[in-house]
Amino acid sequence: MDRLSNAVPVGEGLLTTPLSPAENVRINGSRCSECGEVMLGSYKSCANCGGESMQQIPLGKRGKVWTYTVIRHQPPGQYRGPKDPFVPFAEGLVELPEGIRVVSALDCDLEKVHIGMEVELVVYELYQNEQGQPVMAFKFKAV
Numbered sequence: 273m274d275r276l277s278n279a280v281p282v283g284e285g286l287l288t289t290p291l292s293p294a295e296n297v298r299i300n301g302s303r304c305s306e307c308g309e310v311m312l313g314s315y316k317s318c319a320n321c322g323g324e325s326m327q328q329i330p331l332g333k334r335g336k337v338w339t340y341t342v343i344r345h346q347p348p349g350q351y352r353g354p355k356d357p358f359v360p361f362a363e364g365l366v367e368l369p370e371g372i373r374v375v376s377a378l379d380c381d382l383e384k385v386h387i388g389m390e391v392e393l394v395v396y397e398l399y400q401n402e403q404g405q406p407v408m409a410f411k412f413k414a415v
C-alpha cells in the first residue's frame with residue numbers, strides 16, 4: 273500500500289489532492305473572479321472585495337525569494353524539525369508567479385541564500401500525527 277495514501281495536509285485546504293505522489297502536489301490558491309485577487313489556501317469569499325465567486329487554482333511550483341532570515345535558535349512551541357542538536361535554517365517570503373508571497377522554510381546552503389534566488393516547491397512529510405497519518409507540509413529548495 274502507498275505510504276501516503278492516508279496523508280493529511282498540515283493546514284486544511286492548503287495543498288492540492290491527492291497528496292500522493294508528493295511530487296504532483298501543489299499549494300492551493302483561490303482567485304477571485306470579480307477583482308482577480310489571489311490568496312493562499314482555499315476560500316469561498318474574497319478578502320479584497322468580498323466577492324463570492326472564487327476559483328481554486330494550483331499555485332506555481334517555481335518562485336523567487338523576496339526576503340529571508342536565518343533562524344539560528346530553536347523556535348518555541350511545537351517545533352517539528354531536528355532538535356538535538358537544532359539545525360539552523362533559512363525562512364523566507366517566496367514570491368510566486370501569481371504575485372502572492374508565501375512564508376516558507378528554504379532548503380538551501382545558508383551561505384548562498386539571497387534575495388531573488390530561484391526556488392522550487394517541495395512537498396514532504398513533516399511528521400506523523402497521533403492517528404499514524406503522514407502530515408504533509410511544503411518548503412522551497414534552491415533550484
Ligand SMILES: [Zn+2]
Binds near residue numbers: 309
Ligand atoms: Zn475580489
